[in-house]
Amino acid sequence: MDETLTTLSGRGSPTDVSPWYPDGPPIIRTAVIFPGTEELCLVERSGRARIYSFLTQKFRHACIFLPAFDHVQAAPDASALLAISAAPIRKIGVYHRASFGAAKNDHQFILALPDVFSAGTSFTITSLGHRNISVLALVPSQQSICSVSLQISRQKTEYQFLTHTDRAASEGLAITESNCLIDCFAEVWRRYPVVPAMKRETISPNGKVGAAVTFVVEDAQKPFLQYFKFMIREFERVSRKPTDGRLDAIQIHTTAFRDLDWNGSEINSYKAGEWLVELVCLIPIHIAIAKENRFMPLKNGVLDQQFEQQLLGANVSRIIDSLSIGWYESILSSYMVTKPVRVISSMGEQSVGKSYSLNHITDSTFATSGVRTTEGVWLSVCPTRDTLVVALDFEGVQSIERTPQEDVLLILFNTALSNMVIFRNNFALSRDVANMFTSFQASARIFAPASNPGLFKGRLVVAIKDVVDRDSDEIVQEFKMKFSQIVGKEQANNFITNLHAGQLTVIPWNVIESREFYTLFSKLSKQLFKQKTTHASAGEFLMTLKTLMAKLKAQDWGAMDQTLVKHRCALPSARLHTALARGYAEVDPVTEELKNLDSQEIIPSSDSQAIFYLGKSPEERQDGLRQLLVSWHPDPARKDIGELKQHLQTIVKSRVTHVDSWIASNISRFQTDNADIRALKREFEKLSESLNANAQPCFMGCSLCRLPCLLIKSHESQNHDCNTLHRCPEICEFPDDHDRLSKKDETCVSLQYKGRCSGLLNPTHCC
Known part of the structure; x- marks a missing residue:
């Protein structure tokens, strides 16, 4: 396994052990490697354990035969095989490797473990230093980890040839075996920038205090400060990284547990949202791989076979809606959605420092190693004051693990999005420039730049690593000459014009651990911010990113803008x-406002809460109008007709204007001469006319009373209806005028009358 425990590589050729099992290979329960040796212990299901030597084959x-056990592991110093027995009574068997399986049992021990180990569920055997071996057990029932220390002695010493580099001893500073928790600081400084070329500005400066480390120990008199200062000096001497005095400014404190003030005032105070964004932007996410000659986007950073099966045969739109980039989804689509985006990426051959360089430019934390660690494409974000810088880290091109087509897919994805592509090259090992950029040239023939005006605008920076000053001019001239030959041969189809808009810079890069090595990162950062912005907002970039990944997966080579518009x-x-x-855009399960899909800004309007009906069913149209009128006034037929007409016109106009603004906001960055946009506008006009028609009452006189008809203007019925009980709401003061006797305090009803009631002072007092 590599140091990130993500890549498993074979060591040597496979070994056939079947001749050692004449009755057929048994079921192997576990295999244990003795650290630092060429020996492997195979434990069979029967309990038999045998040691195999790779040297002697x-x-x-x-x-030996092991009793029932839950865990078998070699001692960290390879001195013995350790086996922890099954519950309820936990014991540990110690079997010395030197005398493994000897007739005498002088070097085999069965030791009882403390009772607390009986509740343990997981076990491991580890060490601090060479001889301090401990058995650890996880006890969930007690929410604790318990340990027992073992001292394993050997009959004779085994000698190995090892290399030690120990400057601390020569300077008179005593080094103990427990300094690894302090040394990890230097490891972080070595891998990642102390003073990055770009400054993150996610967190507001209010409440910040100076960096400090407090070591809480039993013995507060130990020289932590002295060792920390020594570690800083040693780091600066070896790495020659610029530190700008930041490491020396770190305050070192020691305190005993009993004296620790948990509520001390010298702490940083941050806004929770800013702190969370700062945290998640330090974590890269895996967004895509190239495999089996296909571009495969990952959902939330994970390669999921079930997700892949769901997208079989899916069109581009469905793939876009299915993609998600994990914790960066909310940052790009909501929290920092309006910030413009600049994209910087790193490509090149394997193990030339692509990730290391990107980390020191964008203050990111991509995995770095001397062996292959990056697979596919990884993404990280560096928020600055006015811009989001998106960093894309690509795996090495022209490797034996990738086919030429897979290289082409990764290069297309990179050059389409990036504002700057850093191509690192080990010129001392590879001087064939034309062959080096074969995949770039092949990519130039797939997407037509003229059909994708928003893509392929990034500058190509060729960084030639490990160049000493006296050779820099000569190497740059050699590169220029060979690029000139490529352009002369390919003419209009050359990749520099098609993929990078004719922008190319060749930089000879000094050897690492020189001060000149780190000064170039700041120059590239300044050059990036001089590039023309091609992603106006984070929301726009997110949609472009997903659309490009979906098109590459579906092998859709049509114009990018057409897909985006569709x-x-x-x-x-x-x-x-x-x-x-x-x-609203949605009302179920939750209400969602009409927004700009790129910026997530709510469309401003004077719209009402009115509910309109857009269907064609006469019954439903009438019911929709009735609800619309009642929402204005419980008895609309008795209100002023002019006021009612004005109200209906106002709410209809507000709604149509609101939706029209919503549509215009979301298509404004596209050319309007497009079939999909025209179809959307036609559908909008059609539904707007239906909305307006369904909000128009008849207003003719009611067939049963003098009130206006409130049916749909184009109602099919020949009778007009005011949707009331046709009764006067007032108390009738003239009961004698009706054909039947009526008490003076009764409401005037729909009966024949002799005219006095309807013609008196109150014209609304009618039957």
Whole structure:
């Protein structure tokens, strides 16, 4: 395994052990490697344990039989095989490797473990230093980890040839075996920038205090400060990284547990949202891989076979809606959605320092190692004051693990999005420039730049590593000459013009651990911010990113803008009915305002809460109008007709204007001469006319009374209806004028009358 425990590589050729099992290979329960040796212990299901040597290609003749056990592991110093027995009574068996399976049991021990180990569920054997071996057990029932220390002695000393580099001893500073918790600071400084070329500005400066480390120990008199200062001096001497005095400014304190003040005032105070964004932006996410000649986007950073099966045969729009980039999704689509985005990426051959360089430019934390650690594409974000800098870390090109087509897919993805592509090259090992950029040239023939005006605008920076000053001019001239030959041969199809808009910079890079090595990072950072911005907002960039990944997965080589427009029009089209009827994009399960899909800004309007009906069913149209009128006044037929007409015109106009602004906001960055946009506008006009028609009452006189008809203007019935009980709401003061006797305090009813009631002072007092 590599140091990140993500890549498993084979060591040597496979070894056939079947000849050692004449009755057929048994079921192997576990295999234990003795650290630092060429020996492997195979434990069979029967309990038999045998040691196999890779040097002699043989098993030892002797073997042992282990009792029922839960955990088997070699001692960290390879002195013995340790086996922890099954519950309820935990014991540990110690079997010396030197005398493994000997006739005498002088070097085999069965030791009882403390009672607390009986409740343990997981075990491991580790050490601090060479001889301090401990058995650890996880006890969930007690929410604790318990340990027992073992001292394993050997009959004779085994000698190994090892290399030690120990400057601390020569300077008179005593080094103990427990300084690893302090040395990890230097490891972080070595891998990642102390003073990055770009400054993160996620957290507001209010409440910040100076950096400090407090060591809480039993003996506060130990020289932590002296050792920490020594570690800083040693780091600066070896790495020659610029530190700007930041490491010396770190305050070192020691205190005993009993004296620790948990509520001390010298602490940083941050806004929770800023702190969380700062934290998650330090964590890169895996967004895609190239495998089996296909580009495979990952959902939330994970390669999920079930997700891949769901997308079989899916079109580009469906793939776009299915993609998610984990914790960066909310940052790009909501929290920092309006900030413009600049994209910087790193490509090149394997193990040339691509990730290391990107970390020191963008203050990111991509995995770095001398061996292959990056697979596919990883993404990280560096928030600055006015811009989001997106860093893309790519695996090495022209490697034996990747086919030429897979290289082409990764290069297309990179050059389409990036504002700056850093291509690191080990010129001392590879001087064939034309062959080095074969994949770039092949990519230039797939996407037409003229059909994708928003893509392929990034500068190509060729960084030639490990160049001494006296050779820099000569190497740059050699590169220029060979690039000139490529352009002369390919003419209009050359990749520099098609993929990078003719922008190329060749930089000879000094050897690492020189001060000149780190000064170039700041120069590249300044050059990046001089590049033209191609992603106006984070929301726009997120949609472009997903669309490009979906097109590469579906192998859709059509124009990018056409795909973006089609997908952009699909959502407003699907929500248009709800938007006109309710004034919201969605109402179930939660209400969602009409927003700009790029910036997530709510569309401002004077819209009302009115609910309109857009259908064609006469009954439902009438019911929708009735609810609309009642929401204005419980008895609209008795209100002034002019006021009612004005109210209906106002709310209809407000709703149509609101939705029209919503559509215009979401298609403004696209060319309007597009079939999908025209279809969306036609559908909007059609539904707007339906909304307006369904909000128009008849207003003719009611067939049963003098009130206005409140049926739909184009109602099919020949009778007009005011949707009331046709009764006067006032107390009738003239009961004698009706054909039947009526008490003076009764309401005037719909009966024949002799005219006095309807013609008196109150014209609304009618039957």
